[in-house]
Amino acid sequence: MWLLYGFALVAGIANAVQSGTNATLSKSLGQPFAAAIVVSLVGAGTLLVVSLMLGRFALPTVDEIRSVPPWAWLGGTLGALLILSQLFVAQTIGAAPYFGLLVTAGVVTSMLLDHFGWIGFEQHGVTVWRLLGGLLMIAGIALVAMF
Structure with missing residues (x-):
């Protein structure tokens, strides 16, 4: 592991x-x-x-x-967007703000994907600790991007 x-x-x-x-x-x-x-x-x-x-x-x-769900074909498009x-x-905008925004958006989105079990992920409910971690990341990127 x-x-x-x-x-x-x-x-x-x-x-x-x-x-x-x-x-x-x-x-x-x-x-x-x-x-x-x-x-x-x-x-x-x-x-x-x-x-x-x-x-x-x-x-x-x-x-x-044929067995692939239609939404699963979007990975290449999302990779191109990245x-x-x-x-x-x-x-x-600089490496730190860019990557901070990228990671923070990814973590917050991942929490939603896990919570609802969307797009093939196992369902893992949002806990207080996960929510706090996401909020701290948002606060952290605000500090990195603004100062």
Whole structure:
């Protein structure tokens, strides 16, 4: 289990660094949408190589594709939104406010997803402690963004 938490921490660090690398790529190319496509293609290539190296690559069957709920296909669109926000917002407002807003919005949204068991998550009700944690994050990002 600790390995999963470690992987999540590394992904969080990568997400913060990715904002800067993607914004720099966009600035260097002078074309934000071209940079977004490059980022997506490099990501797809990386996933392909890693899945092949691990022997875990297999195309889904037609029945598997048909069984996917319609909302589950939105992940790529949401990923593109994240990349575009990195390209257009991160360097303008700064790394700390950008990532603070990103993480805080993610935690608050995740609390709702858990509470109601939406989009495939197990239901975990909002407790006083979770609510307090979310409010502290909102207060923290207000301090980071304003001062």
